[in-house]
Amino acid sequence: MSGLRIADRMSRLGTESAFETLAQARRLEAQGRDVVHMEIGEPDFATPPNISEAAIRALREGATHYTPASGIWEVREATARYVTRQTGVPTVPEQIVLVPGSKNLLHFALLSLIEPGDEVLLPDPGYPIYSSLINFVGATPVSVPIREQNDFRLDVRELRSLVTPRTRALIVNSPANPTGGVLTREDCEAIAAVAIEHDLFVVSDEIYSRLIYDGRHVSLYSIDGMAERCVLMDGLSKAWAMCGWRLGFGAMPVQLAQRMDTLMINTSSCAAAFTQWAAVEAFEGAASDAAVSAMMAEFTERRDVVVDGLNAIPGVRCHKPAGAFYVFPNIEATGWDERALQQALLNEAGVAVLAGTAFGAHGRGYLRLSYANSVANLEKGIERIGNLLAGTPPERSGSGAAVPS
Ligand SMILES: Cc1ncc(COP(=O)(O)O)c(C=O)c1O
CATH class of the missing domain: 3.90.1150.10 (Aspartate Aminotransferase, domain 1)
Structure with missing residues (x-):
């Protein structure tokens, strides 16, 4: 050959x-x-021992089968409670999708919402998978510079200047890889205003949301008007040292969650059952x-x-x-x-x-x-x-x- x-x-x-x-x-x-x-x-x-024990228990009790594509209902319920608690935004299980690693949420959001030729704004420097997946779906990545002079926070004036009629979506990451930059509430409100004014969908990558040194994480998903135009992208990898377990979770409009369910059916089928049960312990276990x-x-x-x-x-x-x-x-x-x-x-x-x-x-x-x-x-x-x-x-x-x- x-x-x-x-x-x-x-x-x-x-x-x-x-x-x-x-x-x-x-x-x-x-x-x-x-x-x-x-x-x-x-x-x-x-990984904290109470979480590993919960997974072992789940395996012993037979959590070795396929689960519904978006996740086991009780685990989606626990995830919705966690998201509600962390962000203050009442979130229902229908809005939750569990995936084998949060990267899938970005991929699925782009596949569901972006047409070839659309522009997607992303932080630069930023997690390299953003530009990779934007290119993969045939869209054009447009860099929003992240500058040290601005404490590695996205500059909203610069963001606004980069929006064109072809801009369809925006990826935001706070706390950020690779800079450790964290957006303030004012930043989040100003970003939300740009997204609403220009009808942009937002992928808010909050995988480091629990890793904040001072104060509390502000979720873009929690800003007025954002829950209906945003996917909150999070997972167990970083907060509970569970990178190898491969479990991400997203909160999003129900219409998008339904499309992600279809994408899950067509790709992974579901996230591993025992890791899903471990997530309930991560969210609600006394020691977590x-x-x-x-x-x-x-x-x-x-x-x-x-x-x-x-x-x-x-x-x-x-x-x-x-x-x-x-x-x-x-x-x-x-x-x-x-x-x-x-x-x-x-x-x-x-x-x-x-x-x-x-x-x-x-x-x-x-x-x-x-x-x-x-x-x-x-x-x-x-x-x-x-x-x-x-x-x-x-x-x-x-x-x-x-x-x-
Ligand atoms: C900014 C950012 N988003 C997403 C991910 C992917 O995390 P997961 O393990 O949930 O796929 C990483 C992993 O390094 C990351 O740094």
Whole structure:
């Protein structure tokens, strides 16, 4: 056979470079190199035991079958209660769809609402899957720059200036990957006003909603007039350290939920039954909120170690993130190109980080570091970054980065 003829649409899909960098780092580790992982966007904690126990119980009790496509009714009820509690917006189970990972909600919303040629606004830098899926459905991604000078919050005046007659939807992400930026209530109200004025649908990616350092998360879904033109995209991955369980949930207008049900029937059939039962425990179990709080206390300490450590390195300027577990330091004054620095840090210093441009053109001059790692490892990683930038090869600095461990 002369090779498979791959459909054109596949060339429009992008990727998440975190997975590629992780694979590269694992190859180095297989050769005996020591690598500090600051590339991965996943909490390093174990899933809280009460949640794992609930899943085991569910399996023992026979939760091993297909479920309705949008989810088990009682779990949709519990999810609706959770969304109502978190956002203050009365939400009914018919508005809830459970999916194997929240990314599906974005994909399904785009498939349901967007025509080829439509424009979709998205944050830049932003989660790379946004532009990938917008391109995949044949629409045009339009970048809304996210700027450090604005505390990495979306600038609503800039957003407004980018709306054209072809703009159909807007993706918003708060707290944000990769910057840790968090929108204020005023920001959310101003974004809602633009969406309503221009009749835009909004995908509000709130997967980091529980990972806020000061104050409370403001959900765009909770702003007047938004529940009817918005999909609230959330999931269990980050708040309860459950990335591998693959469970996302969305709250949306019932009409859209029905289309997502059809898409689920045509793709995954349903999310795994036992993970759905585990979600009820995550939302309502007595120990679950305490587990989130304990994780946040740990993330707060790590954030301070990483921010202070990076700011002590000449040429590096690191803004303190208000949410999530990422920092997005500016490295322009070091003279390094961010992609070259990513490679040098991995290959010469043994630290896996991502170039800011992996998240869009406006990430030029920045790196993204995840602090989902122990304080000891983070300190080791920062020291290696400082040594490399100081022009001291790790082998000579005594940190032992390139020495087989
Ligand atoms: C901003 C953002 N949205 C969505 C996701 C996907 O999460 P899930 O595990 O629910 O698919 C991620 C994962 O890193 C993310 O960073």
